[in-house]
Amino acid sequence: MLKLALRTLPLFAIIVGFAMALGAYMNFSGVRTAYLDLIGSRMTLVADEVGTVVEAAVSVGIPPAEQVTLPALLGRQAEADPLILSIDVAAPDGRILFSSTEDRAMQSGAVEEPDVLVLTRTVRNDFDVTVAQVQVHYDRALPGGQVNRFGRAVLADALPAGLAAVLAGSLAAFLVLSHLHRRATRATDEGSGDAIEAARREIEAAAADAEASNPAGGVS
């Protein structure tokens, strides 16, 4: 039985372990997505606020590069959320026209920054031509840290639950299989009184009864 357990249980342990790992990861992934979506929607709200103002000015003939009051607006909006590092209004070629952070203004283009996420909102004129882009740069480290902490917490829950499930699953599989093994072992025993033995007795009895009732062996 030990040999059987050693051969069968690893499979069930792997199946249950894999399923638990998959389930826990998908749980984590779903919540992570929901959390990051909410942060994204906050940043979208800010980008929309700026974008609407730029579009309104463009619609009355002021090109983005000449909207000199924008830095003040960008500064106010950047202060609205502690996660925001800077808000830029860039030309379609990527050149930054205005920024909430002074030293970024008139830079030639976006530079990849580690630990910074960028949400971009396109500004179009009445002819549906892109005239500018509002770029909200926000901190990746803070939400990233939250997600990591959450991931560790899910892992802390999933590990013992997974181990318990692996043990319980293996035990259940072992009980089912050992029950079958016991029944099957009995069925190999000639003296078990099972269906095979009963049928054998029936055959012998049928042969003997017929012989007894008709000893001449003729047609009855």
Next chain:
Amino acid sequence: MKAIQVRLSFALVVILLAALAFVSFRTSERAETLILPEVTAKAETVGRSVAGLIGRALEVGIPADRLYGLDAHLRTLVDGNPDFALIAISDGEGRMLYSAGTATATDGARVPVPGASADLYVEVDLDPAYARSIVYKLWIDLAIVMVVTALVALELVYISFGVGLYGAIEGVEQRLHAMQNGDLRRHAPVEGGSAFGTIARRIDERLGALAERFRSLLEAAKAQGERARQRALELVGQRHRLGESVVDAPVSVIAIRAPLFVFMFAEEMTRPFLPIYIQKLATPIPGLSPSVVISLPMVVFLAIVAIAQPILGTVTERAGRRRSLMTGAALGAAGYVATAFAYDLVGLTVARAVTAIGFALVFVAAQGFVIDATNTAQRARGMAVFIGAILVAGLCGPPIGGILAERLGMETAFTVAGGFAAASLLLAAIGLPRGVRGRKTAPVIGWRDFAATFGSARLVALLFFCALPAKLVLVAFGFFLTPLHMEAIGQDQAAIGRLLMIYPLAMVVLVPAFASVAERPELRAALVACGGLVAGLGGLVVLADPGDVYVLGVMLFLLGLGQSMSIASQSALVGEFGQRLAVNESSLYGIFRLVERAGNALGPIVAGALLGLYGFSTTVVMIGVGVAAGALLFALTVAVTRKAGDSVGGATIEGEAG
């Protein structure tokens, strides 16, 4: 499924669900503490943003009671953010000077306006229903995760059985079950290397000895002319079915499940992100709308599958199913990896074409393998193994593929799909028996078969008003429009994958129920027509709110409901309507499948063309109404031909046959 599998699966699923429910409950609790403060944080952001705007107005000298247009601005904010119930500007005594929305008891934020001479605040009330909906959505997601996980576990149990030790366990259980019912037939031998294999062999020896004893007594009775003894023995023999052999579904059929499931899983996991990936690589083609361009690689894939399948039946038969399946899996693996590295639309289309040939080869070889390894009595069970693998892959693939694409990127997800296709090759190499000779399975369809089939008004109506639109709408809604639209409304691939599960889930649950209703011939035409109406008119729900994911979920569920109603009846009606035609059944079903596959191939191109012209909602409504109209035309055709048939007796049908 055998009883031992049922017991083991049940035990594992109960334990898994309990453990996952615990993890999900804890996750949900933690998620609330992570997510709900973000809703408040957003209220604070908007509060500070509005406060800054008002502060600037006050700074340039506009009095607080003359901020014209502020109500409209607040209204825009409330309307654009379902999480906010009210945004108001109030004074120190709580009087609202400007406001939009309705006050609730759920305070979100209260931000003072900078530079105001008197106390002035921006107040944001949250909509409690929104916070609740986040938690509900989370729970729905967690429930889906539990279902997917349990299905994956069940599939692994299923795959494990039928081969090696588990084949022996299953064999022993089958013998005990038969003995318990007094059935003492002989069984096909199982592998004897394990403890269960030894037990099975011993039981077989006992059954063999019994059968031998029975045979010798019976022969002796016959030889001696002892008819009474002979009859008595025969009665016992009949009762216990002595001397007979059990017709099992051969173990080799189960061997196809693992490679087939793994390969189909590879294809299914690309569903949520394939159109988005194509969109990313697509470049404008003069004269074609962007959405038609996006549909092209999908059309090429489905057209190759449609055209190749009838041809490949003979090819795989000659080359051998195992070798064909392995070749298909290799082509699939190469195709997925090439897709991951494609840098333009042409390269992507070529990569998808290679994948399509691989897909068609695997599909046809697997189907042929089942047919080769089963006789007529075993065929239904063999095909259940085949269909089961495809359905479970369809359920588990999209959500897992979506998560992989979301976390690792679409290119990596395609490479992983290639890995799964390669794993399918390995499983086929290890698990499939060599040298199983193919039997002729592919019907050769001639022009006369087409002429005879298309000469029947009812068959034409069934094929072109129901079967073709059913596949068209499935590919259009499920594989093309939904992923693209969800991407457009800001949903990630993981969410797309979870939503795409709804259709196969509805099918798995509902098809058996409607299949049993379809056993009543008089209801079949009605089921097909109603199914078309439900699937088609289900598209109209997008008119409620095309931006709501739940509306899209309802649309996919109604698609699944409609298809479940019609799928079994459609197949049955093909045979029924073609009964008296001068075309054999195999060719008739061959034509039916060909028309269905044509519907598959038309799906993306029709959806792409309409999407470019009219946008998502109108496209869905137009296709849906088209499908519903097809169902009505079918119902009308059946009613008219039935009436004509009633009035002229068999003449109409005889006429059709001629």
